[in-house]
Amino acid sequence: MAIQKNPIVETTAISEPDAAGLETRDMMLNIGPAHPAMHGIIRIVAKLEGEQIEEADVQIGYLHRGFEKMSETVDYNGVVPYTDRLNYVSPLINNMGYCMAVEKLLGISVPERCHYVRVIMSEISRVSDHLTCVGATAMELGAFTVFLYMIKAREYLWELIEKVTGARLTITYCRVGGVKADLPEGFAEACSEAFKETRTVLEESNALLTRNRIFADRMNDTGAISAEDAIAYGITGPFLRATGAAYDVRKDCPYAVYDQIPFDVPVGTRGDNMDRYLVRMEEMEQSMRIVETALEQIPGGPVLVNPETGRPIPAAEMVDLAKVGDIGAISGGCAVTGPTLEGSGRLYYPSIATDEKRAFLPAKEDTYGNIEGLMQQFKLVMHGHGVRPPNGEAYFPVEGANGELGFYVVSDGAGNAYRVRVRPPCFAIMSALSTMLEGEMIADMIPTFGSVNMIGGELDR
Amino acid sequence: MNEYIGIAVMFLLAGGLAGLMVWLGSVLGKKNPTPEKLGPFECGQEPFSLPMGRLAVKFYLTAILFILFDVELVFLYPWAVLYRRLGYVGLVEMGVFLAILMVGYVYARDNGALDWK
Amino acid sequence: MQKDPSYFGQSEPSYFTSRLDEAIGWARKYSIFQYPFVTACCGMEYMAAACSHYDVDRFGAGLPRFSPRQADVLFVVGTISHKMAPVLKRIHEQMADPNWVVAFGVCTCTGGFYDNYATVMGIDTIMPVDVYIPGCPPRPEMVLDGLMKLQDKIQAQHTTGKRPEPEQRPDIF
């Protein structure tokens, strides 16, 4: 069995035996990959002095799946399913980050409504991420009820996401140059219901946790880090905002339509676990407020009653008609696709996709209806073609749930990306973890690691 | 004398039942000891150093303080049973007893025996 | 899953042993202590399946035990990388004897779409697996279906009969 040796073992301090021939030796402990109290697979080799951690060597890489190597083998839109699995707790933010990086490289812009749809979906995804993080941290400190409540609230949000994208977790919703489908009808009402439930759960959890003596004792002044150290280690997101430095990519370098939506950024003072918990709880409220204002400000969707393209045809029937060449029957029709793909017909296209023909698939009606659509579809899906950005490189930062999530895309003009680099936010936080753990008790490691919100997929890629 | 018989029967029953279950478990259970299974579980890794009885001195100090105040607690039980009959005399005596031990507790706490660092 | 004795290479069972096996199978089936070996995105779906909305506790599998000593079923949830494989194998070997393994998610069944240098292409290459739950991640209903299939398998398994070794995958790469 291959054991990964590391430097700490050689430096186990065996002091020379004193007068009575007794020697002191440090206790080396594996707080290892499959640890019950840690919802993430890292290995901490801790040199213990009784209950106190003297030195902690954090080892990661147990979920390295080669995202960057795989993204060089598939085409630009083929990388989107891999980006879901980076930060799999808030997958929509990764999709959006990657697609905006490639759009920046292509130099194309997305219609206003598509920006709003992306902002709405990524904010819902951020709320589900914070729910999972705070719930798991509370569970590890013994508050199992809060975990059950928060996962229940997350189920409501996942139903929302499933209504729009068709899947709960691995949604693959964004495309280079747009999104797969528009928001379905009645989305605003479903959203307000889900948020009402989520807000009741947040109030209950707040009542259960914030002034709870055990929770407060475990979370106050543990895992503290100062603002300068945090910036020096490259930490961003709720972790940095808890220390007092108010850096939020949505505010400092606004993208999509974040500059048109008023929201404020919660900032902590002490930078310990309790502040991170409070910042995350407040950010959930802010994200829900963003979604509500965005739903009010969103520009008009497709004009549903449209005499020219009013005739709905089931998609399967349209394909059969096209196969037998009966173009007349389907020209001017509007394909009715499955419930989760409601918003992907031609009516919706001008509002959710870029008008650059060489970057986005045509609507189904155009593919079967006319030759231009057919050529556009052919040119985009046959291998050797597809989305082909010019030679170049582009870095696009997005505010992920754990901090600044950046995608650096290099293209050499071929159909697949030459190099896709993900700047994972929790990588920087994990590099500072060992300094936060040293000197603390073993019991303090659990809330600290919980509030780091390490996501294996994003950390090890 | 006869109430002690009750206690003895209770101990016998409890001990017997527990022993029976442990014995049945060891007899009926399948034994398949492999070297990995006998090794300690340390999150799926080979442990660096088996503790072999090496403990930090601080554990010892905490344990002694616990025993001291636990024994003090044991004296309270009989006193609580006879609380009514002892009247004020008993109350004052137990108050003095507790005060003396409180002095010890305050001394230990101020000298930092309780906080770990 | 009909209870055919020859399924496990068992000679003709007497009346008594088959009734005892059925009772023991029933007892084991409804008290599954699972060890959730969670690594990746399937963990989110495992949380959803284990919590109150799609509760696995209705099937008696609600109590996750985080030590291999006290666990019967090893839920391998999420992608297993080559760096993680020895850890997983050691934990599987440290489990007490009547243990079962459930491969949760397509990354554990076949390696999923991570066909590269870092991923173990299916955990049945390093350990025997009882139930495969495909899906990336499998919906909670699929997880419950997989759990029911596991329960049928536990019910049909004879306490004395040695379970047949699942055949190793052919090395076709």
Added chain:
Amino acid sequence: MDNDSLLASVTDRFPDAALASHTYRGDATLLLRPESLLSVARFLKEDAALQMNFLVDVTAVDYSTFGEGPGRAFFASSGVSVRPSEQIPDPDPWPGPQSEGRFAVVYHFYSMTHKHRLRLVVPAQEDEPEVDSLIPLWPAANWLEREVWDMFGIRFAGHPDLRRILMYEPFEGHPLRKDYPVNKRQPLIGPKN
């Protein structure tokens, strides 16, 4: 402070260090000679006008097979040679990758006070690529450089413990290099499929 004045302030201060500097898609980029990396980085961090106090990312790109002809088939096995669809027109074309050196170590900086970004590109040659480590200036570089070493095999002079971070010790080779095949596996246990 906008990109051009940003680049200008650095190139004036270090005239010989900068090989090239351009702004592409709004990202100010500076190509540096490897030996002047530490001095420029210190200037970026300490200069009042720049104050790049946040090292966003350290990564590397292997330019060995850059631009082997646009439109080559995705799946080399199919070997189909097709006339590629024309690229999307690019108003300001990219001045192209660095001329010499196989690897490019790419640093991204950001200043939280002045809110501007900069990208430093340092070329590293083919055999025994070596670049100075930025740990004395930003502790964030510690793990980022370990990952670049693990994935590309670029050594960082002055790095306290340059170990593999994502892969396991017995793993030979550096997976993200272009000459490392995607599914060449080196399993610790289990069959070699």
